Amino acid sequence: MTPADVMSYVLQVAIAKQCTVDSFPVQANFITERYLGKWYEIKWFSDNYLPTDVLYQDFSNVFTQQSDGNISISTTGRTNIVKESVLGRLLDYWIVSTDYVNYAVAYMCFEENADGTCGKAESWILSRHSYLADDKLAKVNLQIEQLCLNTTLFLTTYRTNGCSADPSSVVG
Template sequence: MQFSTLIILTSSYVLQVAIAHHCTVGSFPVQANFITERYLGRWYEIKWFSDYYVPTDVLFQDYTNVFTLQSDGNISISTTGRDPTAGHGCFHYHSTLIPTDTTAKFKYDYMDKGQLTDYWIVSTDYVNYAVAYVCFEENADGTCGKAKSWILSRHSNLADDKLAEANPS
């Protein structure tokens, strides 16, 4: 990796962390008039953001989520991908989204372990992209101690104009 790229990535990371620590979890908007049924189906991970650095050579690849409505109103998530640290072997696990009283906000049971966290659909056009946010640890002051977000696509790639729409500068 070139030094200038490392500087840009580090600066971006520091800025994101600084902003995140002044933003309470409940203070930013989610997708207005969210329609769960339109969100269901297959989504491909296009970009992944975390509040901690992960080297690109250990990032999971070909990450796919399939969202399915269950008879109890919850949404099951079937996640697959490849793990470069395991010889690019495949992985597969299940998680669950539990609806809340606020549209586009769910409780997330990651890998169905019984530990609920926030999972929010920040924005979506349903046919091209979605932006999802998870706070795994909320601090006492309402800020998020461990967050991740994703830009998802209905296809294995996302056109530049749609990526810009999902990730405005």
């Protein structure tokens, strides 16, 4: 083994340790009530193959708190899902970062590898509006990199219905 091989191995081990699922951040002091409301999907990533006819357009989620404390997620084009909120994690759906009024980064690991890295992940860049300003997208991309995901692999969710930036969609 050459010195370059040893250095490469050490670097790979260091990167793998930083990319373990349990080291990923979640939103500190997550406030469920401020997160509630409508979120537009701006970009998304999936390790699972999806045929092109499944690519989403005009995709959004509406998060509503039920009387029992559970969170109902109404998703355009999908069946409603009920999840509970726990400190920035909506069960398997993690809120990695949000400012509650402009952007949110969500993450889900479906399959954790033996070394603690994620084998199959999905992640979403969400906005309270049908667009996300470049300065906010730059901030979001830094959060994505902390999840050991390549921002260039995120797919854009296209808008065909002229979604408005309705201020009433913001609860928090």
